[in-house]
Amino acid sequence: MLPFDFEFYQPETLEEAVHLYQTLDQQGKQPMFFSGGTELITLGRIDMAYTEAVINIKGISECNVMQVSRDHLLLGSTLSLTKIEEANLFPLLTKTASEVADHTARGKITLGGNICARIFYREAVLPFLLADSQLFITGPEGKKVVPINDMFQGQLKLKSGELLVQLVTENRFVRAPYFSMKRRQQWETGYPLITVAALKIAEEIRVAVSGLCPFPFRSSEMEETLNNRSYSVEEKVERALSSLPNPILDDIEGSADYRLFVLRHLLLDMMATLERGNT
Template identity: 50%
Template sequence: MISFDFEYYRPKSIKEATDLYQNLASRGGKPIYYSGGTEIITLGRLNRVYTDAVIDIKSIPETQTWGFHNNELITGSALPLSIFNEKNYFPLLAETAREIADYTSRIKITIGGNICGQIFYREGILPFLLTDSDVLIAGSKGVKRKPLKEVFDQKLMLEREEFLVQLATKKIYMEMPFLSVKKRQQWKTGYPLLTVASLKKDGFLRFAFSGVCPFPFRSEQMETVLNSRTQPYEERALASFDYLPQPILNDIEGSNEYRLFVLKNTIVDFLKKFEGDENK
């Protein structure tokens, strides 16, 4: 049970949503955009999120788009994670999304909610970081399109009145070799330790990580080291750690030392799968 009440709005257009936000905020309210709502509900119950009005964006048609348009895959922000496996247009996204939470929860959790949430895993962003995707963001001045790498630094940098509408990814990325692996300390359904996703473009391996630091990230400096083919796999993995952002997570799911141990082994596994056994 959530201990506070709020107003509920379900706009049918982007403009209606952003106008609502402005009107509510100008009256001193604390509106919040709502998509799957799982984090708002669970953190609201713990009084770690507070709002006096939710603006549910699920009825805005643009947020429900899932398909190709002009050689781009358009991913609406209010799509549930489960749809990416039901209609698998983007295999890397499908593989990464199917490891988030559990099947039933993925029917409610949305890709936009995962990307914009407070939880530090936010694995849903990894495929988009690896594929040079753009984001379409709605705000008081309309919808703007930006390269994700320009507006993502540890988190998607949205102004208060803005919300994520869509992500756009070039179709050519759908065909590229990839790997995405989630590691847990216990069982298949335990909480995540870390996720590594990788994509091979023009012979060069790209890497993005979740659960290593308190935010997901892609590191081009680490990628340069991990692609230096003169070095053995393990040496490359360890050398790439010089460029890891800080801090390394150190919590009940795993100590920082354990996370780095698992990360090194996972990276080595990836290099073996992409480049073959070192002894051959």
């Protein structure tokens, strides 16, 4: 149970959802878009989230799309991680999403909910950062399509009243060789320590990381180093570790030194896997 009451709305269109948000915001009700509810329940119980009005967008058709065309994969933001895993249309996303929480939770956690979460892991964003995906966003200023790497800087920079509707990814990225590995320090389905995801495009490796810093990231500096053919694999990894963003997390899940130790070995595994051409 949550320690506060709230009004519950179920709009049928994007326009209705945006209008509702504006109206409720003007009334001072701190409205919240809702698609799975796991974060609201988790954070609301410990007084880290509060709203007087929940707008459930799961009934909006555009948010539930799962479509493959000749050139693109289109995924709606309210698709559950379980549905994405079962469809297996984007193997890197399937592998990454299948290691979020446990099976029961993945049936409730949505793609957009994970990407827009306040909990800093947000692993589902990693494949889209690597694939230069496009975001379909709507809000008070209308609809727009923007590159994810412009909108996601540690977190998705949505304006007040905006919501993520869909993610669009070119098929050439969907079919590319990939690597995804999560390491946990505690139990099999506990919070992750480090997650590394990678794609190999035109013989170049792209890499993104979650759990090292208080935000997921893709680093052009790391990629440049990892693709420098003048270095040995070990040199590539050591030099890549010297160009990490800050701060490095140091918490109950693992010290900063231990996280770097784990990341070093994951990067070595990644390089070996992708250089062999395996997934």
